[in-house]
Amino acid sequence: MRHKNNLELFEYWTSKRGNRPAPNRTxxxxxxxxTLLPHVFICDLGAGNELNFRLAGTALCALYGRELKGRTFGSLWLDDGIRNADRTGASVVSRATPAVLTLDCLSTEARIIKAEMLLLPLTGPSGQYDRLIGLLSVFDPPYWIGHDPLIGFSTTGIRFIDQSRDPVFLANRPEIRLPSAAAGVHSPSRTEKQRKVAHLIVLDGGRQD
Known part of the structure; x- marks a missing residue:
């Protein structure tokens, strides 16, 4: 786990679960x-082990340029990653096992950003493991978020967290590396990232000595 937001949510979730495998939604x-809410989402497990968004933070919705509530969890992935994403999410819930995913995020203009997603199981009113709380953290958020929507995630690594072992640095389970479907997609050069604002041209970056 590399992003401080994910670590903060994991520590909070751990404090709330106590000696249980997972805390209750309440x-x-x-x-x-x-401070984390814009990046947080909650999904519940429906028929056929399909996860659906009950709540999605504004930052996550901004990445896709649309409201995500009511959509399926797997719909955030590129086509070839939907099945694996659904299986991973369902496994987190049914086995009450947290997971960390590393992601490549592909935009409509073929830009790629790196992100990390934390998935944590919860119990519902029935006491059954039937939902999860998650958080998506983008590394080095670019200027174009909100203007160039994502078309999908590609999972590049999965790590399940063994709660029976000391989670120091969250390295008690090796990350399973996966090939990125976004690999090989052209990433714009610095000159391609010039933006026009009225009669001005804005160059990303800043002073470089």
Missing amino acids: DIEPADIR
């Missing part, structure tokens, strides 16, 4: 994680 107080 144990999670939004006010306790208010």
Whole structure:
């Protein structure tokens, strides 16, 4: 786990679960994680082990340029990754096993950004493991978020967290490396990233000595 937001949510979730495999949905107080809420989502497990968004933070929705509530979890992935994403999410819930995913995120203009997703199981009103809380953290958020929507994720690595072992540095389970479907997609050069604003041209970056 590399992103501080994911680590913060994991530590909060761990404090709420106590000696249980997972906390209850009612144990999670939004006010306790208010700085993380724009990046947080909650999914429940429906028929056929399909996860559906009950709630999606504004930052996640902004990446896709649309509201995600009611959509399926797997729909955030590129076509060849949907099945694996659904199986991973369902496994997190049914086995009450947290997971960390590393992602390549592909935009409509073929830009790629790196991100990390944390998936944590929750119990519902019935006491069964039937939902999860997650958080998506983008590394080095680019200027074009909100203007160039994502078309899908590609999972490049999965790590399941063994709660029976000391999670120091969260390295108690090796990451399973996966090939990225976005690999080989052209990433714009610096000159291609010039943006026109009225009669001005804005260059990304800053002073470089």
